[in-house]
Amino acid sequence: MRILAIETSCDETAAAVLQDRTRVLSNIVSSQISIHKPYGGVVPELASREHVRQITVIVRSALDQAQVDLDSLDGLAVTQGPGLIGSLLVGVSFAKTLAYSLERPLVSINHLEGHLFSPLIEHHQIKFPALGLIVSGGHTNLYWISEMEKYQLVARTRDDAAGEALDKLSKALGLGYPGGPIIDRLSDKGSPDAFRFSLPKITSGGLDFSFSGFKTAALRYIRECSIPMVNDACEIPQRVTDLLASYQKAIVRTLAKRTESALHHYPVQSVLLTGGVACNRLLRKTFKELFEPMGIAVYCPSPVYTTDNAAMIAVAAFPKFERGQFSDLKLTADANLPLESVPQD
Numbered sequence: 001m002r003i004l005a006i007e008t009s010c011d012e013t014a015a016a017v018l019q020d021r022t023r024v025l026s027n028i029v030s031s032q033i034s035i036h037k038p039y040g041g042v043v044p045e046l047a048s049r050e051h052v053r054q055i056t057v058i059v060r061s062a063l064d065q066a067q068v069d070l071d072s073l074d075g076l077a078v079t080q081g082p083g084l085i086g087s088l089l090v091g092v093s094f095a096k097t098l099a100y101s102l103e104r105p106l107v108s109i110n111h112l113e114g115h116l117f118s119p120l121i122e123h124h125q126i127k128f129p130a131l132g133l134i135v136s137g138g139h140t141n142l143y144w145i146s147e148m149e150k151y152q153l154v155a156r157t158r159d160d161a162a163g164e165a166l167d168k169l170s171k172a173l174g175l176g177y178p179g180g181p182i183i184d185r186l187s188d189k190g191s192p193d194a195f196r197f198s199l200p201k202i203t204s205g206g207l208d209f210s211f212s213g214f215k216t217a218a219l220r221y222i223r224e225c226s227i228p229m230v231n232d233a234c235e236i237p238q239r240v241t242d243l244l245a246s247y248q249k250a251i252v253r254t255l256a257k258r259t260e261s262a263l264h265h266y267p268v269q270s271v272l273l274t275g276g277v278a279c280n281r282l283l284r285k286t287f288k289e290l291f292e293p294m295g296i297a298v299y300c301p302s303p304v305y306t307t308d309n310a311a312m313i314a315v316a317a318f319p320k321f322e323r324g325q326f327s328d329l330k331l332t333a334d335a336n337l338p339l340e341s342v343p344q345d
């Protein structure tokens, strides 16, 4: 079976061709970073316009790289939500049109389910039950996964997402967008113990995450310790790299501690680390060092499958194709689409 998948939920226009369950024939991502960079974050209106400009080119290159033509496709998959409504609509409309004209079935996918499926692209032997952490610019959600497609939300962020917290500090210091990779790189030069960040206590709801307190504390340090904004001309001061390293450590510790606490209630065989922030080297290392000695396998996809991409959407769509769980042409984008499990047997 051969599937063409399309993903346009935020600021990446992506298309991929999947052969059978996990063979990725092509995975093309066009990032809009340079367009949103001057604004320090994604501008929804610009994002949807750029998707319109890019989608045909990206789908064409996914087919070319896979060396397949439209007629050889067995079906299409598309991200329905959650995400930016204008961006989602571009992908959904394009996929519906293609499915109709080719007379092929269409499967709609929840973007979060795509992230949870992403480790399966490279690892075919994942043991369940698992805890699946999605850490991205828009989400910080922890799920208990009894088996693929059966999810139970265990914890979520009460305020900012982990990636959002990284992006906001980077913006406040004039370091650029997206902040996650910049902080990941610059933290190598700083001391993670230079600034103190106390971990948040959540009184009700137990395992939930919270990151906005770190941001407030960091802004206070910037003010009280006269930490300068960085501009292109200057060498990055040590106090800045110290603050970044300490902030990154606080975020990583929170993610690790909450996931570890969840194990007391939800024993598992594997931990899946997914979403753009899962590219972070300290996060990957911390999770492996913490969970592997407990006999729990930690799976983090390669960075191309961690940040937004269409291969993860195709892989998530495969079982739905097998079951014939198709969408009709009334399908519409849903900015707040909840993640739902397949019905229990």
Ligand code: KG4
Pocket (backbone or CB within 6 Å): 010, 135, 136, 137, 138, 139, 162, 163, 164, 166, 167, 178, 179, 180, 181, 184, 275, 276, 277, 278, 279, 280, 281, 306, 307, 308
């Ligand atoms: O999953 P993703 O590509 O898009 C969303 O669905 O949000 O995640 C983007 C987020 C951004 O906040 C970005 O700063 C963060 O992932 N990110 C990182 C790294 N690479 C990307 N955060 C920390 N370390 C990285 N290396």
Ligand code: ZN
Pocket (backbone or CB within 6 Å): 111, 115, 136, 275, 276, 307, 308
């Ligand atoms: Zn994402």
